[in-house]
Amino acid sequence: MDLQSLTLLVEILDAGNLSEAARRLKMSRANVSYHLNQLERSVGAQLVRRTTRRAEATEIGQRLYQHGLAIQNELQAARESASALGEGLVGRVRLSVPSGYGQLVMSDWLIDFKRLYPGIVLDVLFENRIEDLLRDEVDIAVRVIPEPPQNLVARALGPVRYVACASRAYAQEHALPTQLDQLSGAPVVTAAVIGKQLRISAYQGEERREVVLEPTLISENFLFLRQAILAGLGIGLVPDYVVQEDVRRGEVLTTLDDWRLSIFGTQMFMLYMPNRQHTRASRTFIEFILERARGAGAGGSS
Structure with missing residues (x-):
């Protein structure tokens, strides 16, 4: 067993499958499989359980993985120490x-x-x-x-602090929700997890409530969500830092401030x-x- 073999094992287990390990190592999958088989023969035990999608360590494989990882990190630390001399x-x-x-x-x-x-x-x-x-x-x-x-x-x-908010123009034209349940029927602008029903959790003292939402606009891009809120497209449910400057300037108003709101955690x-x-x-x-x-x-x- 040599350092190259341990490096191969670390790469396979970090990658999660032989194909990804081959890509990272710039080798063919067949070559990775061959060298893994040779390592297992030299050890006399199976190190990796292979399925069509995953490669997982056996108990012995996990122990060797830890040794290989430690050696890699020590080598990297040595390289850094050498490079850092005078720099x-x-x-x-x-x-x-x-x-x-x-x-x-x-x-x-x-x-x-x-x-x-x-x-x-x-x-x-x-x-x-x-x-x-x-x-x-x-x-x-x-x-x-x-x-x-x-x-x-x-x-x-x-902590992650969400706020319910809207532009001043939206608030003047529409009544802002004053009860949690009103969020379920409001045009909500927020982020969501694809394929999952969106719920907002609300905490007040010992009380915890959940409200199912039906957003009118969904995006993972919070800069875009801020633009949509400022444009008056609906009630924003976003982390406080997204609109804190707009709130400070009075361009965005918040509501339901007595509740601590959370969507993802x-x-x-x-x-x-x-x-x-x-x-x-x-x-x-x-x-x-x-x-x-x-x-x-x-x-x-x-």
């Missing part, structure tokens, strides 16, 4: 952030981070996928979810793999974002 911090961080929170809140943080650490390459994905969010070679993901997955490290970035989390020994670049980035989030005292959207 600033270097490395690469691949990050997945929600489209709305990433654009409207985190963009300034990421730019400030790059100014402080010009030698670190930031590879930023703006997306809202939840499923397998760390399989696409992502080091760190930021998401709003009701409960973080047990197989990931979750660092809280802050009440907390923003930073997520990463627990068994991955992060590089100095990743560790520095994690602490930087946590500090910024504490200073901002605000959560975000999905």
